Amino acid sequence: MSALTSIFRVQNVFVGTTADNLRVHINAELRIEDSERDVETVEHGHVNSPVTLSMTHSTYKGRKNIERNLESSGAGLEDVARVVTPAPGYTLAEVRELARIGTKWHLNTGRAGCAHMDLPKDTSYDARKGITCPETGYKYGAAWLTEELPSDVYDRFKELASKGEIHPHED
Numbered sequence: 432m433s434a435l436t437s438i439f440r441v442q443n444v445f446v447g448t449t450a451d452n453l454r455v456h457i458n459a460e461l462r463i464e465d466s467e468r469d470v471e472t473v474e475h476g477h478v479n480s481p482v483t484l485s486m487t488h489s490t491y492k493g494r495k496n497i498e499r500n501l502e503s504s505g506a507g508l509e510d511v512a513r514v515v516t517p518a519p520g521y522t523l524a525e526v527r528e529l530a531r532i533g534t535k536w537h538l539n540t541g542r543a544g545c546a547h548m549d550l551p552k553d554t555s556y557d558a559r560k561g562i563t564c565p566e567t568g569y570k571y572g573a574a575w576l577t578e579e580l581p582s583d584v585y586d587r588f589k590e591l592a593s594k595g596e597i598h599p600h601e602d
Protein backbone atom coordinates (compact mmCIF):
# COMPACT_ATOMS: atom_id res chain seq x y z
CA MET A 432 0.00 0.00 0.00
CA SER A 433 1.27 3.45 -0.79
CA ALA A 434 -0.09 6.95 -0.59
CA LEU A 435 0.94 10.07 -2.41
CA THR A 436 1.07 12.98 0.00
CA SER A 437 1.49 16.55 -1.07
CA ILE A 438 3.62 18.30 1.53
CA PHE A 439 3.72 21.66 -0.20
CA ARG A 440 1.72 23.01 -3.08
CA VAL A 441 1.04 26.40 -4.58
CA GLN A 442 -0.84 27.08 -7.78
CA ASN A 443 -0.93 30.04 -10.10
CA VAL A 444 1.68 32.15 -8.32
CA PHE A 445 2.45 35.26 -10.39
CA VAL A 446 6.25 35.56 -10.86
CA GLY A 447 6.56 38.30 -13.46
CA THR A 448 6.14 39.69 -16.96
CA THR A 449 8.19 38.99 -20.12
CA ALA A 450 9.54 41.65 -22.52
CA ASP A 451 6.58 40.96 -24.84
CA ASN A 452 4.17 41.56 -21.96
CA LEU A 453 3.12 38.02 -21.18
CA ARG A 454 2.32 37.22 -17.57
CA VAL A 455 4.06 34.17 -16.17
CA HIS A 456 2.65 32.11 -13.30
CA ILE A 457 4.03 28.98 -11.68
CA ASN A 458 2.61 25.88 -10.04
CA ALA A 459 4.99 24.29 -7.55
CA GLU A 460 4.78 21.08 -5.56
CA LEU A 461 6.82 18.96 -3.20
CA ARG A 462 5.33 15.53 -2.60
CA ILE A 463 6.30 12.29 -1.02
CA GLU A 464 5.26 8.75 -1.77
CA ASP A 465 4.76 7.04 1.52
CA SER A 466 5.84 3.54 0.67
CA GLU A 467 7.61 0.58 2.22
CA ARG A 468 9.31 -0.06 -1.08
CA ASP A 469 12.83 1.24 -1.71
CA VAL A 470 13.51 3.10 -4.92
CA GLU A 471 16.78 3.14 -6.81
CA THR A 472 18.80 6.35 -6.97
CA VAL A 473 20.75 7.67 -9.96
CA GLU A 474 23.85 6.45 -8.09
CA HIS A 475 22.28 2.92 -7.86
CA GLY A 476 21.79 3.21 -4.12
CA HIS A 477 18.37 2.79 -2.50
CA VAL A 478 16.16 5.22 -0.64
CA ASN A 479 12.74 5.15 0.92
CA SER A 480 10.00 7.73 0.40
CA PRO A 481 11.94 10.34 -1.60
CA VAL A 482 10.56 13.84 -2.12
CA THR A 483 9.49 14.75 -5.66
CA LEU A 484 9.78 18.36 -6.76
CA SER A 485 7.62 19.56 -9.60
CA MET A 486 7.27 22.96 -11.17
CA THR A 487 5.21 23.95 -14.19
CA HIS A 488 4.17 27.29 -15.62
CA SER A 489 1.08 28.97 -17.05
CA THR A 490 1.67 31.98 -19.27
CA TYR A 491 -1.14 34.43 -19.98
CA LYS A 492 -1.64 37.27 -22.41
CA GLY A 493 -4.16 39.99 -21.75
CA ARG A 494 -5.35 41.39 -18.50
CA LYS A 495 -6.90 38.35 -16.79
CA ASN A 496 -5.43 34.96 -15.95
CA ILE A 497 -8.34 33.06 -17.44
CA GLU A 498 -8.48 30.09 -19.79
CA ARG A 499 -9.00 32.02 -23.01
CA ASN A 500 -5.93 34.17 -22.28
CA LEU A 501 -3.69 31.16 -21.70
CA GLU A 502 -0.72 31.40 -24.06
CA SER A 503 1.15 28.27 -22.97
CA SER A 504 1.51 25.95 -20.00
CA GLY A 505 3.41 22.89 -18.86
CA ALA A 506 6.80 21.76 -17.68
CA GLY A 507 9.08 23.85 -19.93
CA LEU A 508 10.22 26.82 -17.87
CA GLU A 509 11.61 29.01 -20.68
CA ASP A 510 8.92 31.62 -20.01
CA VAL A 511 9.95 31.86 -16.34
CA ALA A 512 13.55 32.44 -17.45
CA ARG A 513 12.29 35.13 -19.90
CA VAL A 514 10.74 37.27 -17.16
CA VAL A 515 12.20 40.81 -17.23
CA THR A 516 9.88 42.50 -14.73
CA PRO A 517 9.51 40.54 -11.50
CA ALA A 518 6.09 40.32 -9.82
CA PRO A 519 5.43 41.87 -6.39
CA GLY A 520 7.30 39.87 -3.75
CA TYR A 521 10.18 38.92 -6.06
CA THR A 522 13.49 40.26 -7.30
CA LEU A 523 14.57 39.33 -10.82
CA ALA A 524 17.42 37.23 -9.36
CA GLU A 525 14.89 35.22 -7.32
CA VAL A 526 12.70 34.54 -10.39
CA ARG A 527 15.78 33.34 -12.31
CA GLU A 528 16.78 31.16 -9.35
CA LEU A 529 13.29 29.59 -9.33
CA ALA A 530 13.61 28.89 -13.07
CA ARG A 531 17.01 27.24 -12.51
CA ILE A 532 15.80 25.07 -9.62
CA GLY A 533 12.67 24.03 -11.52
CA THR A 534 14.61 23.21 -14.69
CA LYS A 535 17.20 21.15 -12.82
CA TRP A 536 14.94 19.31 -10.34
CA HIS A 537 11.49 18.93 -11.99
CA LEU A 538 10.35 15.31 -11.49
CA ASN A 539 13.63 14.32 -9.80
CA THR A 540 12.22 10.88 -8.94
CA GLY A 541 11.61 10.04 -12.60
CA ARG A 542 15.08 10.06 -14.13
CA ALA A 543 15.60 7.66 -17.03
CA GLY A 544 19.39 7.96 -16.93
CA CYS A 545 21.87 7.28 -14.12
CA ALA A 546 24.67 9.49 -12.84
CA HIS A 547 27.40 7.67 -14.76
CA MET A 548 26.07 8.02 -18.29
CA ASP A 549 27.54 10.38 -20.79
CA LEU A 550 24.22 11.59 -22.22
CA PRO A 551 23.87 13.56 -25.47
CA LYS A 552 22.34 17.07 -25.34
CA ASP A 553 19.33 15.77 -27.26
CA THR A 554 16.89 14.73 -24.51
CA SER A 555 14.62 12.64 -26.74
CA TYR A 556 14.30 8.93 -25.95
CA ASP A 557 15.39 8.00 -29.49
CA ALA A 558 18.70 9.83 -29.07
CA ARG A 559 19.40 8.13 -25.73
CA LYS A 560 17.95 4.62 -25.94
CA GLY A 561 20.54 1.87 -25.86
CA ILE A 562 22.96 3.86 -23.69
CA THR A 563 24.13 1.77 -20.76
CA CYS A 564 25.83 2.52 -17.44
CA PRO A 565 29.57 1.77 -17.64
CA GLU A 566 29.50 0.60 -14.00
CA THR A 567 26.38 -1.56 -13.70
CA GLY A 568 25.06 -2.09 -17.22
CA TYR A 569 21.81 -0.31 -16.29
CA LYS A 570 20.01 0.57 -19.52
CA TYR A 571 18.69 4.09 -20.15
CA GLY A 572 14.95 4.18 -19.54
CA ALA A 573 14.79 0.75 -17.85
CA ALA A 574 13.47 2.32 -14.61
CA TRP A 575 12.63 5.62 -12.98
CA LEU A 576 15.65 6.56 -10.89
CA THR A 577 15.64 9.10 -8.09
CA GLU A 578 17.98 12.05 -7.92
CA GLU A 579 17.70 12.89 -4.23
CA LEU A 580 16.62 16.45 -3.51
CA PRO A 581 19.16 18.15 -1.21
CA SER A 582 17.54 19.71 1.87
CA ASP A 583 18.88 23.19 1.07
CA VAL A 584 17.24 23.04 -2.39
CA TYR A 585 14.00 21.82 -0.77
CA ASP A 586 14.00 24.75 1.68
CA ARG A 587 14.95 27.37 -0.88
CA PHE A 588 12.36 26.18 -3.42
CA LYS A 589 9.60 26.28 -0.81
CA GLU A 590 10.67 29.74 0.29
CA LEU A 591 10.86 31.15 -3.25
CA ALA A 592 7.59 29.60 -4.43
CA SER A 593 5.81 31.12 -1.42
CA LYS A 594 6.86 34.72 -2.01
CA GLY A 595 4.43 35.70 -4.75
CA GLU A 596 0.76 36.51 -5.03
CA ILE A 597 -1.61 33.67 -5.84
CA HIS A 598 -4.32 34.15 -8.46
CA PRO A 599 -3.86 37.88 -9.09
CA HIS A 600 -5.50 39.71 -12.03
CA GLU A 601 -8.86 38.04 -11.67
CA ASP A 602 -11.03 41.10 -11.75
Ligand SMILES: [Zn+2]
Pocket residue numbers: 473474475545546547548564565566567569
Ligand atom coordinates in the same frame (compact mmCIF):
# COMPACT_ATOMS: atom_id res chain seq x y z
ZN1 LIG B 1 25.14 4.11 -13.44
